[in-house]
Amino acid sequence: MLENCVDWPVEFADKYRRKGYWQDINLYQHFCQLVERFGDQEAIVFQEQRLTFNQLLSQIDSAAAALSECGLKAGERVVFQLPNCPEFIVTFYALLKIGVIPVMALPPHRETEIKHFVNHAGAVAYFFPAQLRDFDYREMAENVRNECPSLKHLFVLGEARKDQQSLADFFNGSASTSSTSLVPASEVAFMLLSGGTTALPKLIPRTHNDYLFNLLQAAIAGGLSAGVTFMAALPMAHNYTLGCPGFLGALAYGGRVVIATALDPETIFSLVEQEKINVIPAAIPLIVNWLNSDIPELFDLSSLNLITNGGAKLQPELRQQLEQKFSCIFQEIYGTAEGLLNFTPLDGPDDVRFNSSGKPLSADDEIKIIDDDGNELSEGELGELVVRGPYTIRGYYNAPENNANGFTDDGYYKMGDLVRLKDGYLYCEGRTKDLINRGGEKISCDEVEKHMLANSKIKSAALVAMPDPVFGEKACAFVILQPDQSLDLEDLKNYLLAQKIAKFKLPERLEIADGFPISPAGKILKKELRQIIAAKLEQESA
Numbered sequence: 001m002l003e004n005c006v007d008w009p010v011e012f013a014d015k016y017r018r019k020g021y022w023q024d025i026n027l028y029q030h031f032c033q034l035v036e037r038f039g040d041q042e043a044i045v046f047q048e049q050r051l052t053f054n055q056l057l058s059q060i061d062s063a064a065a066a067l068s069e070c071g072l073k074a075g076e077r078v079v080f081q082l083p084n085c086p087e088f089i090v091t092f093y094a095l096l097k098i099g100v101i102p103v104m105a106l107p108p109h110r111e112t113e114i115k116h117f118v119n120h121a122g123a124v125a126y127f128f129p130a131q132l133r134d135f136d137y138r139e140m141a142e143n144v145r146n147e148c149p150s151l152k153h154l155f156v157l158g159e160a161r162k163d164q165q166s167l168a169d170f171f172n173g174s175a176s177t178s179s180t181s182l183v184p185a186s187e188v189a190f191m192l193l194s195g196g197t198t199a200l201p202k203l204i205p206r207t208h209n210d211y212l213f214n215l216l217q218a219a220i221a222g223g224l225s226a227g228v229t230f231m232a233a234l235p236m237a238h239n240y241t242l243g244c245p246g247f248l249g250a251l252a253y254g255g256r257v258v259i260a261t262a263l264d265p266e267t268i269f270s271l272v273e274q275e276k277i278n279v280i281p282a283a284i285p286l287i288v289n290w291l292n293s294d295i296p297e298l299f300d301l302s303s304l305n306l307i308t309n310g311g312a313k314l315q316p317e318l319r320q321q322l323e324q325k326f327s328c329i330f331q332e333i334y335g336t337a338e339g340l341l342n343f344t345p346l347d348g349p350d351d352v353r354f355n356s357s358g359k360p361l362s363a364d365d366e367i368k369i370i371d372d373d374g375n376e377l378s379e380g381e382l383g384e385l386v387v388r389g390p391y392t393i394r395g396y397y398n399a400p401e402n403n404a405n406g407f408t409d410d411g412y413y414k415m416g417d418l419v420r421l422k423d424g425y426l427y428c429e430g431r432t433k434d435l436i437n438r439g440g441e442k443i444s445c446d447e448v449e450k451h452m453l454a455n456s457k458i459k460s461a462a463l464v465a466m467p468d469p470v471f472g473e474k475a476c477a478f479v480i481l482q483p484d485q486s487l488d489l490e491d492l493k494n495y496l497l498a499q500k501i502a503k504f505k506l507p508e509r510l511e512i513a514d515g516f517p518i519s520p521a522g523k524i525l526k527k528e529l530r531q532i533i534a535a536k537l538e539q540e541s542a
Contacts, residue, residue: 002075002101002188005205006395006403009411012388013186019364021390022209027189028097028181030212030252032057035179038226038254044086045275046259051086053251056093059086059171061179063094066170070153074099074183077121077191078153079114081105081128081137084236084259087157089247090171091127096190096208099183100125103191103203104237106520107132111140116200118148120398121191126151127167130158138164185209191397192239192337195521203397204337210391211243214341217361217391219249221343222331223306224279226254231280233260233268238521239337240310241281250279265295276303281333283311283522284318288460291321292482304328306346310335311522313428313446315453316354334358334428338413339392340365342426356425365389368412369421382444384432385419386412418444434526436463439471441504445526448507451499452477452492457485462516462524466509466533476533477507480515487512509533 001007008016016022025033039054051059072078078095080102082088095102103117107129117123126144128137138154138161145151153165160166185208193201206214222245224230230250234241236259243249247257258275260267263286271277282290287309290296304326309319310333319330334357335341342358360367368376369383377383388394388411395403406414418435420427430446437443445463452461460480465473481487489510496506511533517525 001186001207002205002397004398005188006393007186008394012390012411016209016213016364016390019390021213021362021364022185023212024185024209025212026096026181026183026185026187026208027212027248028060028093028183029185031060031093032179034251034254041254042256043251044089044257044259046086047261049086056086056090057179059090060093060097062172063090063167063170064097067094067100068098070165072098072100072125072153075101076125077101077103077123078125078127079103079105079117079121079123080190080237081107081109081114081126082157082237083107083129083132084232084261085157086259087167087171088236089257091167092190094170096183097181099181099187101188101190101205102127104193104242106193106235106237108520111143113200114140114144115148117193117203118144118151121203122150123148124150125153125155127155128157130156130160183208185212188397192242194337194396195519195523202399202402204393205397206393210339210393214339214361214391215243215245215249216252218243218245218333218341218343219253221245221341221361222249222279222308222333223346224250224253224255228253228255228279229258229275229277229303230255231258231260231268231271231277233263233286234281234283234522235520239335240283240333240521244281244310244333244335244341246281265290265293269296269299269301272301272304273299278303278305279308280304280306281308281310283309284314285518285522287314287318287322291318291325292459296326301326301328306331308333312524313357315450317454319354330354332356332358334426336413336415338415339389340367340387340413340415341391344425352425355427356422357419357428359425360387360389362389362391365392366412367421367426369419374408379421382418382420382429385415385417385426385428387415388412418446436465436473436475438468438473438475438504443475443505445475448475448477448496448501448505451496451501452479454499455487455492455495457482457487460516462526462529463507464526464529464533466530466537474508475506476509476511476529478511478513478516478529478533480513511536 044051188205192204332344344358466476468474517528
């Protein structure tokens with residue numbers, strides 16, 4: 001395994017192979033198997049482009065040969081920041097074929113993050129678009145190269161500048177190598193990014209073996225099968241859109257992937273009508289937008305079978321509204337780029353589908369719920385979720401201090417989530433750092449937010465801790481209102497009391513906002529909200 005990575009202990013690796021979880025074929029080899037089965041079927045749709053599995057493989061082999069000729073070697077790391085497009089898929093698989101390890105950056109990342117990824121990974125190359133919307137990545141890339149000694153190559157999707165290489169000619173040349181790859185399946189395939197809401201993201205090394213199991217099992221849990229048409233709208237470099245089940249899971253079962261060019265309702269739902277899309281992976285900001293829009297009603301959405309949510313928990317009321325509005329099934333996907341995935345059942349009882357965070361993918365996902373001292377709790381008790389299993393990493397890349405803090409001595413990854421376990425299903429109630437400690441009384445932000453979001457006046461809500469000289473912390477509610485609505489603190493308190501929650505859980509300040517800071521993964525950045533209210537309080541007391 002790549003140096004500075006933490007491998008699974010031998011006894012666990014042997015067990016995962018014995019049980020068939022790890023197949024010992026790399027992701028490129030698996031794609032070649034798909035080509036043998038589905039070669040002439042349409043695999044990718046993007047604007048006017050339509051590519052079959054055969055055509056994709058031809059481009060992948062061509063790009064792999066070209067990248068090898070540029071001097072990229074197995075085991076080297078590269079920062080990969082391509083936008084959603086066919087070239088993303090082609091270049092991604094080409095790198096996997098030759099054993100080069102992409103660090104999966106997201107389009108919103110800028111110079112600070114990219115330099116961090118390059119320096120931390122020792123990256124030798126950077127793949128990026130020439131321009132997206134009004135941002136020119138080429139100038140940023142030059143700045144990164146000037147400050148990062150390891151960076152030798154700049155590969156541009158689009159028009160290249162001096163000393164930058166355009167990817168345009170890489171995809172249609174004659175492949176000088178056959179469709180074979182000698183990269184061991186036990187090796188790191190790529191690196192995902194940790195949530196990064198409290199610091200610069202850590203690098204998550206995912207192997208060919210563990211991620212192939214991840215995407216295949218996720219596709220089964222998501223009901224994907226041959227003939228499915230899957231939309232890729234959220235960033236394809238994100239774990240959720242990549243392989244949970246993502247476009248990789250759709251392709252793995254002979255599905256067709258339609259890549260969306262924008263996230264507005266008209267773009268999304270016109271594509272659903274035109275391409276007869278069956279599955280859309282979404283996130284809370286998208287879902288809230290769709291529920292408050294009349295645009296979906298303008299299109300024929302009869303092909304749509306499933307909308308999933310990932311990244312942060314969707315409240316029960318919104319899950320029900322989504323099914324009612326779109327006449328399809330909703331599925332909650334709860335997990336982490338570090339590994340563990342949980343899916344609500346497609347055909348389970350409404351109570352489970354609308355309220356739970358799902359059930360682990362694998363029978364060998366070993367989960368425990370522990371208290372602050374590491375003691376395992378009984379079913380139904382609230383505590384921190386820890387996990388180990390066939391697709392959950394044993395450590396971050398080149399991060400011994402984070403590994404010491406983020407993993408138990410016996411290899412369990414600390415999710416940082418507060419959950420309860422009931423009848424095999426997890427119920428996520430927030431983060432370990434998403435509790436407000438009001439003089440010893442613990443307030444679950446997620447619980448109060450659930451009630452706030454059920455108020456018809458409220459479009460979106462976040463509860464955060466604000467400093468208090470007496471209690472240490474008190475609750476502050478940040479709220480985005482529905483159009484033409486008003487709300488004051490007393491109204492909110494009275495509403496919450498009517499929901500029969502304890503008085504100590506009531507917000508003691510209300511901030512009306514026009515919008516929330518959002519991470520590239522679609523999560524509300526509560527750290528920034530805490531900073532905002534702390535600064536306001538300091539200013540008011542001055």
